[in-house]
Amino acid sequence: MITAVVFDIGETLVDDTREWGAWAAWLGVPPHTLSALVGAVTAVGRDNADALRLIRPGLDVAAERAAREAAGCGEQISESDLYPDVRPTLSELRARGLWVGAAGNQTVRAGELLRNLNLPVDAVATSGDWSVAKPDPRFYSQVSTWAQRLPHQILYVGDHLDNDVLAAQAAGLRTALIRRGPWGYLWSDERETAARADWRINDLLELPDLLTPVL
Template identity: 50%
Template sequence: MTIRAVFFDVGEVLVDETTEYGTWADWLGVPRHTFSAVFGAVIARGLDYREAFQVFQPGFDLDRERRARAEAGQPETFDETDLYTDVRPCFVNLREQGLVVGVAGNQTTRAEGILHALQLPIDVLGTSDSWNASKPSPEFFERLIAEAGVPADHILYVGDRLDNDIRPAVDLGMKTAVIRRGPWGHILRNNAATAILGADVEASCLFQLDSLVSLDSLVAEHNEAARDAV
């Protein structure tokens, strides 16, 4: 099957979240390197990343604290400088192939507004807040399929997490690509995630990437081979 649409997660796929993790450490009043160490340990154990916040503030509620930060004039934010440099060229090259390009991730309404303001060369933008569904729920990916306007097996979803991105997308028949950067990428490079989630999850990925630089070429090669096989 050819790929007719490519959708991307946001955090660590498009946006380097290093600065944002640092601002959460500042908000909690702990050294940034301490927060980073605990965050990494939580991920390495295959736990929900939000448990890292509980170490420093028992009963921590992420949604409540996001609102508190906004009210205090310190909202979560990112800008062009946090966007990975390979993102825009990848989007442009994929669209030149006639593909639908979309962004869909677990993000707030505020983050969706920032993404709109960045004026990325994409066709679809959706977030968990605007879709009223979040990964890894089937409802999120069913909405993605509807927005793509093509059957699931013609969609490639690019994510950095096997549990939240790859497994649920595969379960609904989509093709997947995992990118190994950011906190979850470090775990992937060291095979810890495979040990936690099972080798079959990573093996189900059509592509395994360290950046988006070669993705457009890989998609073009895949589609050419798929057409030749018909």
Template identity: 50%
Template sequence: MVRCVVFDVGETLIDESRIWLRWAERLGVPALTFLGVLGGCAALDRPHRDAFELVRPGVDIDAEIARWAQDEPAGLRNGFDADDLYPDVRPALDALRGAGFDVVVAGNQPPEARAALEAMDLPVSAVRTSDEWGVQKPEPGFFAKVAELSGVAPEDIAYVGDRLDNDVLPAADAGMRPVLLRRGPWGYLHAERPEAARTTVIDSLTELPAVLAR
């Protein structure tokens, strides 16, 4: 029986559209071009960082991030704020808490993402990032950290994410209940794959209380 629901961040809670549009502007390529290449990476199971190399061969992403921080120290740059939350997030989290589930956020994110999420005052028990833990999805160690943070057995945890490869199938392998959200480039593509049969596929986070009660 699920007692704790753990959420991925990007394209699960956070609409990353503004982030990618700002990146396109920063890299000096048309928005449609960059978004299209990013979608191609999703379809071909290539890392999203390949999109940067494809549109700007030889780009040093980490160095570009550092320069961007110097150029726009007060800007969001490749970050997010409460305006980027998907509209179903707060209602879904409230409903889950009201139904007696513990709610946690844990995803592959830099340390500053935790502060950004905590500033939103979401109804969650904890927020953690991969950079804090020193281990990233899909590594088993990440999901071991999730179970430790949740304080319950893996079989009592539902992990909700938009990717089969990075989120829900590794969670299933760790003994958790996998929930795939059909959202964002990876979510729509991965929901059509045969492996999605191993998961529960939803179209909105507001479906979760009823789905998990079954």
């Protein structure tokens, strides 16, 4: 029985357009150039940070992120960056008695920004907070400990095949893949996704009624 739903953050709850645009401006390239490179590395299964390194070879992403912060061009997440279905879905899931969390591969700063938005969730955490990132199995072990649930009682919702579906499934969690963002659209019709994800959804608002029969 699913008693907790945990959401990935980037391109699941948060539209990453602003952050990628900020990186493009920082590196001195047009936004469409960086978007194309993100798509290229995604298509071949590389980390999206590799798109930044194609522009500036050898880039230390953590150091560059710190430089952005120091220059007043740091990471920002505001209400306008949330997808429109986020607040109503989170609120409805909690109203139906589920424990709801947000946990993804983000910085400590991103976690702070999300908590400042007072989302209708029980908790927010990031890989920066936990010092372990998806698809490392320890990330999902931490999710289970954090939510105080057994793995099979948790549904993990995300847009990334390897990080959010296959890794969570291997750790014993139930999974849902959302078709949005470059990764979600790219992999939503892959055979492996269809075989492994419990659900494929187009909108987070589908979740409450999908979960009702299994509560």
